[in-house]
Amino acid sequence: MTHLLTLDNVSKIFGGIRALSNVSLSVPPDRIVGVIGPNGAGKTTLFNVITGAYRATEGNVVFDGKEMTQWPSHRIMRAGIARTFQNIRLFGGMTVWEHLLVAQPHQGNMLRLVLPARFADPVAWRRAEEALDIFGLGAYRDTVARTLSYGLQRKVEMARALTTGPKLLMLDEPVAGMNHDEAEELRLLLLRLQGQGLSILLIEHDMPFVMRLCHQLYVLNFGSLLAEGTPAEVRSNPAVLDAYLGSETAC
Ligand SMILES: Nc1ncnc2c1ncn2[C@@H]1O[C@H](COP(=O)(O)OP(=O)(O)OP(=O)(O)O)[C@@H](O)[C@H]1O
Ligand SMILES: [Mg+2]
Structure with a gap:
């Protein structure tokens, strides 16, 4: 399958800190893909690398058939990636x-x-x-x-x-601060947009929301990918339960 977005072994190092370590992931066209993981796992850094706010230290980012690892953010936006921010x-x-x-x-x-x-x-x-x-x-x-x-x-x-x-909409914690009804309304809205051909990559801590919305999930932990798969696969992955979901009862 041709993917809309592909990251191949992307790393980001700040000083001595490896905020991202050899992360490979892909977003197929017309799909909703989620990135989950504990605080400080590197999720927002991942978004910053994809959108050109940060340069990847290693690895490649390909979007819509174009290698854009070193592109400035305005060019990436024009190519079809739009985002929102964790802090509005x-x-x-x-x-x-x-x-x-x-x-x-x-x-x-x-x-x-x-x-x-x-x-x-x-x-x-x-x-x-x-x-x-x-x-x-x-x-x-x-x-x-x-x-x-x-x-x-x-x-x-x-x-x-x-x-x-955009062809790809990237949302960094879109339901943070929303009440339950607002989150449910947004979930339906995002599904409608996806149905019209938009691809969505989103970071979210609200597990019931993520599990009901996303087709595919990636789990980041300490800058590395811990797991990937459908929500059902991720939910029953022992490593994910240990590192992240263990205390979550709602999902
Ligand atoms: N500009 C920066 N300079 C130095 N370190 C940074 C920078 N941006 C992020 N980091 C570090 O990278 C790591 C990952 O941070 P990031 O914000 O990507 O995590 P996150 O998964 O989005 O967490 P949260 O769920 O709390 O939003 C942290 O250790 C953070 O301190
Ligand atoms: Mg973040």
């Missing part, structure tokens, strides 16, 4: 609508960066409308994003990522 990153003072317009690749007029609501081009406008609609944010269109509840701010981040028209 929204701009102070900007409305939801403005966030949805500024994220998109440059469409000529730089004034849109200062006055996004006036100078956005029609394509950007349409994508922003769609994202607003998909995430049910219409009622908050003109609200300053940072004044919204945590769950809604997470939705704004995801909607913003979607406006770039």
Whole structure:
């Protein structure tokens, strides 16, 4: 099978710390893949390497048939990868609508960066409308994003990522701070997006959410892959139970 994203023996070393050690994984097209593991396991570092925020110390990243290990992040985004952040990153003072317009690749007029609501081009406008609609944010269109509840701010981040028209959407702990109903609503929404052809790679600590959503899971532990497989396989893997899931009763 041709994969959309493939990591081949990727390592990331900070000073003396091996935050990632020979990690190989792949995301098939139209699939939802989860990355789980204890705090400090290297999950966010993995996302940072894939998106070009960090350079891999060793190994290769191939996306959509292109070797992009050394690409800068803006080029990776244009190639079709969008992400959200573990710590929400929204701009102070900007409305939801403005966030949805500024994220998109440059469409000529730089004034849109200062006055996004006036100078956005029609394509950007349409994508922003769609994202607003998909995430049910219409009622908050003109609200300053940072004044919204945590769950809604997470939705704004995801909607913003979607406006770039990605092939792969990467979510770093999307349900952190969401209540049960919000998480369930998001799960159904992500399944719908996957059904429309989007691939999703997500990090999450909420095990019931992950187990019910993902087709494939990778388990990171101390920077190395501990296990991979379907949720059922991972859930019954003795090494995973020992290192990570042992205390989880909910899954
Ligand atoms: N910029 C950096 N400089 C030095 N060390 C870093 C840097 N970024 C991450 N690390 C280290 O890499 C390791 C993995 O961190 P990372 O944030 O990737 O873990 P994580 O799995 O996302 O954890 P969590 O579940 O708590 O978010 C940690 O030991 C962390 O201190
Ligand atoms: Mg993290």
